Amino acid sequence: MRVLFVGDVMGRPGRKLLASMMGRIRSQWGPLDFVVANGENAAAGFGLTAPVAEELFRCGVDVVTGGNHTFDKKEALPLLDRDPRLLRPANYPPGVPGRGLGVYEKNGRRLGVLNLQGRAFQTPIDCPFRTADERLGGIDAPCILVDVHAEATSEKRALALYLDGRVSAVLGTHTHVQTADEEVLPGGTAYLNDVGMTGGHGGVIGMTYASVIPKLLTGVPNKFEVCEDDLRLCAVVLELDDETGRALSIERLNLRPE
Amino acid sequence: MRVLFVGDVMGRPGRKLLASMMGRIRSQWGPLDFVVANGENAAAGFGLTAPVAEELFRCGVDVVTGGNHTFDKKEALPLLDRDPRLLRPANYPPGVPGRGLGVYEKNGRRLGVLNLQGRAFQTPIDCPFRTADERLGGIDAPCILVDVHAEATSEKRALALYLDGRVSAVLGTHTHVQTADEEVLPGGTAYLNDVGMTGGHGGVIGMTYASVIPKLLTGVPNKFEVCEDDLRLCAVVLELDDETGRALSIERLNLRPE
Amino acid sequence: MRVLFVGDVMGRPGRKLLASMMGRIRSQWGPLDFVVANGENAAAGFGLTAPVAEELFRCGVDVVTGGNHTFDKKEALPLLDRDPRLLRPANYPPGVPGRGLGVYEKNGRRLGVLNLQGRAFQTPIDCPFRTADERLGGIDAPCILVDVHAEATSEKRALALYLDGRVSAVLGTHTHVQTADEEVLPGGTAYLNDVGMTGGHGGVIGMTYASVIPKLLTGVPNKFEVCEDDLRLCAVVLELDDETGRALSIERLNLRPE
Amino acid sequence: MRVLFVGDVMGRPGRKLLASMMGRIRSQWGPLDFVVANGENAAAGFGLTAPVAEELFRCGVDVVTGGNHTFDKKEALPLLDRDPRLLRPANYPPGVPGRGLGVYEKNGRRLGVLNLQGRAFQTPIDCPFRTADERLGGIDAPCILVDVHAEATSEKRALALYLDGRVSAVLGTHTHVQTADEEVLPGGTAYLNDVGMTGGHGGVIGMTYASVIPKLLTGVPNKFEVCEDDLRLCAVVLELDDETGRALSIERLNLRPE
Numbered sequence A, B, C, D: 001m002r003v004l005f006v007g008d009v010m011g012r013p014g015r016k017l018l019a020s021m022m023g024r025i026r027s028q029w030g031p032l033d034f035v036v037a038n039g040e041n042a043a044a045g046f047g048l049t050a051p052v053a054e055e056l057f058r059c060g061v062d063v064v065t066g067g068n069h070t071f072d073k074k075e076a077l078p079l080l081d082r083d084p085r086l087l088r089p090a091n092y093p094p095g096v097p098g099r100g101l102g103v104y105e106k107n108g109r110r111l112g113v114l115n116l117q118g119r120a121f122q123t124p125i126d127c128p129f130r131t132a133d134e135r136l137g138g139i140d141a142p143c144i145l146v147d148v149h150a151e152a153t154s155e156k157r158a159l160a161l162y163l164d165g166r167v168s169a170v171l172g173t174h175t176h177v178q179t180a181d182e183e184v185l186p187g188g189t190a191y192l193n194d195v196g197m198t199g200g201h202g203g204v205i206g207m208t209y210a211s212v213i214p215k216l217l218t219g220v221p222n223k224f225e226v227c228e229d230d231l232r233l234c235a236v237v238l239e240l241d242d243e244t245g246r247a248l249s250i251e252r253l254n255l256r257p258e
């Protein structure tokens, strides 16, 4: 099967870009069996709302994964409970609304998606390695995609090696800068340290330079504003073996609108 | 001279407590030449506003020091520029509104107050040690009080030893829990690692247990609410030698309303 | 029963001080049913060794608790597995040598000791709140002491409130500065945010000022040296109801040698 | 002029790889006017020694930049003072051995190199933005390369925009994973968020998986070992206008030995 995974969709510019590019991607890379997008920043850079989630689904997104920002807007919490297409990291503790794992079926094909979050330089939550061990056993699908939302390159790389041969792909999100280290690991797992951000790249990881620089220069908090310049869609296209779940290839996308 | 320093005044409960206790403190500890209070949490737990600052001044506070929360409410920024009785940490970088140092005169006595902030586990700003070196030279007053607003016990202790003999007192704030290590250091500087918080101690460092515990159990952000139970005023009374600036004594106060 | 809990014993000066003070403590506070000491810094400031543990036991210590530094010396790992009197935080993940909980019996009295570690500003490990929930059920003793080794005052305070009524005492360690907020909480649990350090207080939380200040001024790592000046033993004496496990009193000790 | 900048050279595998690849790079990309390499991990993954620095120079490296690990081996400190070809981040405070800026001349061409370090999730040192402002004024050379050694993608990106038009290139190091966002910014400054690591990529950012995974699973510190598998040289080739200092192009290199 062919899967498109789209990195952190950033606010309105990210959503509009995604909507406008899906046709081109399908025509260039061929039919997509599943589209998964990280949506933690989809609502004005912070979290999710119901209309924003709908907008992503209308683009053709089948599953929206999350991260630390998923919880920024309180209205997202009931959505997470209600809609199985919305995921948040599975290693948030028991009692947190929503789910971190789903198995999705389309046209007779099944894809498991597991969302995890790192802990280095991040909020202390449950161990992503052990959570992966616990959850993977329960997935009745050979093809499994893992979105690991993490700051430290080391933690994402280690998790990919830890899961190599057990899942189809380990794709990092959160830093908003695409890395260039894609590969299929020896056990058959596709890996990329960070898929990068979908939105305006002209500023600072999705926010305008003008709104970010004061905090860096002064230490005083400031309201960040979503950047609309230099739009780019950052994603990967995965080819997975339907029978074995092994990744056949991983290709990075870093697309500007025409 | 006799100086009262009041630890982080927490929201309305802290302000009301302070107002109600000043008479008792003056009658029990004698006339106070200066009253200094850390006000970073005075406005509903986050920052300062003009009416809140006025309320502190009406209690008899001469100088309001600050910390990381001083900047939480944008309306505080012009106040900091306008009113020399309001300080924020001096080691915030150039360009930050307000000032971190003041020399105050009352009844022929002069007190310098220097506000600093730590960096361990905190926002990266300028070095508090070097900022102290630079600023202390410009103070024309033998008595100088330093409020060092910091998380790490090591950083506060080291700064006290670094400044021993150069200032009258180094008093820590920020952790909201009073420490029991008050002493006059060999060079004549009074020291306490943390003065503690003035407000409701029945919850978690000034916020209600009910509003804090969800974040600790789940990792999901939550709105904190100011605690109103178990009111205590945390402060120190300093006796300083007017000529030499040396501390003669430091006494911790941890007072409940009668 | 009467229990003495001794805060982080710092290197040789801490061990010698403890040895020299036990007689005076027993004569002044009366017979001690159990003595528990945090030993994470007992071996030259970093970790434990077999001879150092023996030295603590010879002082009359019944149980040695730990923290982040417990693992500094590799030779401690087999000790932790072998000797049930040595604890390390219980919320280190499965697979870590040693244990975090023990029930100790002496003269017909039983004391449970649970060691936990915080996560704010510390290594990401398992949740101390849920670990406490899981472990407390298995303790067949009404009197239970919890050593929570943590940096953030908020996390220690919240854990004490979380466990109030379920354990006899929640005592903080790790910051090396004794706090002044001891109390018996409404549910009967004795609490102190940090017991403080046992060793030389003349420097910076147990290390010499001369060895610590270069790192703070320059950012360049430096070898820390154990401080031998201004020796103080920081501890608490707890009176517990043998039947109910409720704390009857908590008294802070901050003792200098005579 | 043409400049090769090589990302963090990791231990012996990294040094050997660099030595073996320089000929191929020169033959493929043409003569190199300057070669700059980040050497903070060159000595067994941690710091520098005199023989290791010599080995880098023998490869054709003209300037060795540094980072947080530069200070890991005490023997590096006098080297930094003595040899102007060795840099460490310029925003370490006054009093730190060595220098953070050099202007190098070869065959009548001059290149300024400025080394900076980030602060987000890193040691608190001086502000890299203001240090850049202060130091750039003193450079008498149109072509200036900045190595910003930092964890957070936001800080590196912001610094690049801050310096756009004032330097020839802002190249990130430290995360050991090459990013895919190279560009020449509007003002003429070449930018890449992270150049990536030169050494064994088969493990976890330069260390073996076997030596890194225990710490991630257990929280217990462990000795890391340099990885020798999947050797790759990560670097960029810059074409700079000698007159204006503007970058004409930036090309990422991610080379395996033949």
Ligand SMILES: [Fe+2]
Binding pocket: A008, A040, A041, A067, A069, A174, A175, A176
């Ligand atoms: Fe994001």
Ligand SMILES: [Fe+2]
Binding pocket: A040, A067, A068, A069, A149, A173, A174
């Ligand atoms: Fe994120």
Ligand SMILES: [Fe+2]
Binding pocket: B008, B040, B041, B067, B069, B174, B175, B176
């Ligand atoms: Fe505060």
Ligand SMILES: [Fe+2]
Binding pocket: B040, B067, B068, B069, B149, B173, B174
């Ligand atoms: Fe604060």
Ligand SMILES: [Fe+2]
Binding pocket: C008, C040, C041, C067, C069, C174, C175, C176
């Ligand atoms: Fe300790």
Ligand SMILES: [Fe+2]
Binding pocket: C040, C067, C068, C069, C149, C173, C174
């Ligand atoms: Fe500790």
Ligand SMILES: [Fe+2]
Binding pocket: D008, D040, D041, D067, D069, D174, D175, D176
């Ligand atoms: Fe490095």
Ligand SMILES: [Fe+2]
Binding pocket: D040, D067, D068, D069, D149, D173, D174
């Ligand atoms: Fe580094």
